[in-house]
Amino acid sequence: MSGPPPIVLDRAPLPAVPGALLIRGGHLFDPRAGLDGPGDVLVREGEVAEVAQDGTLEAPEGAEVLDAAGLHVMPAFVDPHVHLRTPGREDEEDVESGTRAAAAGGFCAILAMPNTDPVVDTAPVLASLRDEARRRARVPCGFLAAITRGQRGDQLTEMAELADAGAAAFSDDGLPVRSAGRMRQALQYQRLAGRTLALHEEDPSLSGDGVMHEGEISALLGLAGIPSVSESTMIARDAALAGWEDARIHAQHVSALESVRAIEEAKAAGVALSAEATPHHLLLTDERVRSLDTNLKMNPPLRTEADRAAVLDALRTGTIDCVATDHAPHAREEKEQPFELAPMGVTGLETAFAALHSELVVPGVLGLAVLVERMTSGGEPFGLPIPTIRPGAPANLCLADLGRDWVVGESGYESRSSNCAFGGWRLTGRVRMTVAAGAPVYRERTFAVGAV
Amino acid sequence: MRSSLLSVDDLTRADIERILDRAESFAEVSGREIKKVPTLRGRTVVNLFYEASTRTSSSFELAAKRLSADLVTVKAAGSAVEKGESLKDTVQTLSAYHPAAIVIRSPHAGAADLVDRWSPAAVINAGDGKREHPTQSLLDLYALRRRAGRLDGLRIWIVGDVLHSRVARSNVLAFERMGCEVTVCGPPTLIPRGVESLGCRVAYDLDGLRDADVVYALRMQQERMDGTLVPSLREYATRYQIDGRRLGPHQILMHPGPVNRGVELAAEVIDSPQALIVGQVESGVVVRMAVLYELLAGRPDSGPGPGAGSGRPDPGSGARGRLEPAGEPQPA
DSSP states (O other): OOOOOOOOOOOOOOOOOSEEEEEEEEEEEEGGGGGGEEEEEEEEEEEEEEEEETTOOOTTTOOEEETTTTOOEEEEEEEEOOOTTTTTTTTTTOOOHHHHHHHHHTTEEEOOSSSSSSSSHHHHHHHHHHHHHHHOOSOOOEEEEEEEEGGGGSSSHHHHHHHHHHOOOEEEEOOOOHHHHHHHHHHHHHHHHOOOOEOOOOOOOHHHHHOOOSHHHHHHHHHEOOTTTHHHHHHHHHHHHHHHHHEEEOSSSSOOOHHHHHHHHHTTTTTTTEEEEOHHHHOOGGGGGGOOOOGGEEESOOEEEHHHHEEEEHHTTTOOOEEEOOOOOOOHHSSSOTTTTTSSSOTHHHHHHHHHHHIIITTSSOHHHHHHHHHHOOTGTOOOOOOOTTTBBBBBBEEEEEEEEEETTTTTTTTSSSTTTTTTEEEEEEEEEEEETTEEEEEEETOOOEEE | OOOOOOOOGGGHHHHHHHHHHHHHHHHHHSSSSSSOOTTTOOOOEEEEESSSSSHHHHHEEEHHHTOOOOEEEETTTTTTGGGGGGGHHHHHHHTOOOOSSEEEEEESHHHHHHHHHOOSSSSEEEEETTBHHHHHOOOOOOOOHHSOOOTTTEEEEEEEETTHHHHHHHHHHHHHHOOEEEEEEOGGGGTTTGGGGGGEEEEEETGGGGSEEEEEOOOOOOOOOOOSSSSSSSHHHHHHOOOTTTTTTTTTEEEEEEOOTTBBBBBHHTTTBBHHHHHHHHHHHHHHHHHHHHIIEEEEEEOOOOOTTTTSOOOOOOOOOOOOOGSOOOOO
């Protein structure tokens, strides 16, 4: 039997760069390509045509020339964990607004989760979403399909057929696959479907009706807690199953120190396991939940400083492979409720890079090179290429002013929702332009450009 | 003191002492034939109750009436809440009547903070989920101070379902603030992980109970008795029930009510002279009068009240700030 087809991401037919785009005088920064200094980049026919010394490239006839002095020119980012809320909750986000938010955050590709209404669990639903993306997506989108029908955990989806129909991967994200037996079957079926299983790791018998991290703050607030072990024991279980079945899994939104240890052990044992961490788990702790701000309610929850430090350390060493936003838009009226009633999830596409840059790179906690590597590698666990600035590579570029301060939300959001965990924060580092798969998909309003 | 009472944490020790002293002065009024004072005449107090309540609701009603306030009581049953109106819309609707104070009881933590954010009225938390019940703590302190003559240095054991008890949480904070030494005790499944950070000790058996000056038993709620959190009610009672053998002759027994006779308390201790349970209930009205007075009478549009002269309360040094606008959703 032949394997599944390669993953194809979908996007609207945006006009490619007219003729060519010459980005002049920026600080080229791509650790994988060994770039760290001033230079020029020429984009032609959707590809990086040339990379050269600062001021040495001539603009071809009709090319747009962009003065990038003062900007970093980096490979654009890949987010393996986005909720586009389509179909079903287009009031919270749709394919157009979600991918616009991604572009504004410097992302050139995203993977969307299937916990929509209806759930993406059949080929027709997947096909209609891919059609929608081909009409309205600004940045290339991949769509995951559910592992179990309706994400109910009791019956596998037609994984092989869904892979043939273009599912980028499989996930029941939002819910764990409770049954170890069902998880094992899904891992077995990966031999046909060939796609990574992205796993929301949570043992519901431990997390129960918890709404925040179980610890001192939940004890103070009288809120039901979600213990760290509800995540780490499930990672350990699934890593054991994946090792047994020789399968490939990806642990989503890792939040706890105990989980980091479980991942380290699984990787040391040779399990094909990758993991992601979100900006909010890398930067925030449950201390902030004292305010009962519902824009700090998500699952998994913000945990303690020891957890945050462990997750950050794991990101630095590569135990955690990449950054993912878990961008989860929610309607304002749903978040304007008492903490226990508000839905879980925060938006993050527009702030991921700026928040991590301001809070980790600027104070010298994390190198810019590591941050760029972890923000560009989000597609790797799923077999997608890593954006890079090399001649012949697809043009996926993020131009950012690393010295620019801005206040999150002060001029609104590209997303249809405003439940951002960093709302009101002053951040340093602003994405000013994004090129995704050869087409300019975002320009900051004040970023003047002109053709020669 | 700040303009709303959302948490015991909002109160300094001086704030608490002032409220208890004020309650003493209202207790004299309650002894008169005409129990009313004109302090809040012409002002409106809204009682917004999203949970069933007898003593808290009725004592707030009496407190408001004895201060001559106009009172509106809104209960979730029979109101627009039943038609699906959100808390925010209900609060904005009620705020249109310009109440001086909104007293809110909600099954959800932080509900009072939200009302405080959405309404210009003074907000009193009359119980928010499993989080806090600050006026219960104040009346407990009041009743205990009257009985024991002091609060500082008392050793207090809070026994029972600490996990689900807003009274326990508020009282740990309140007793600690007044210089008491607090131990919480109960089965491990009903003691929240990390509770020591509130400043209390934790015990899982009653062996050390003899050293306590005060035994504060919590209500074991019916809905928690289904056998998933404790193996059986019988075993629970065997290990944690306060009975005549366990309660010493010089110990004071407290309970927030309503009591499950034969579960957390044996009948003989409920009716014993050590029990302060009726005294707690009696304290409810005067303490809530004192809270309403503290929050409203110092405000510009208020009339004079009894004992006015203690001046403007000092700004609570240990007071927790309001929810900052950082928590506010961003403008679209």
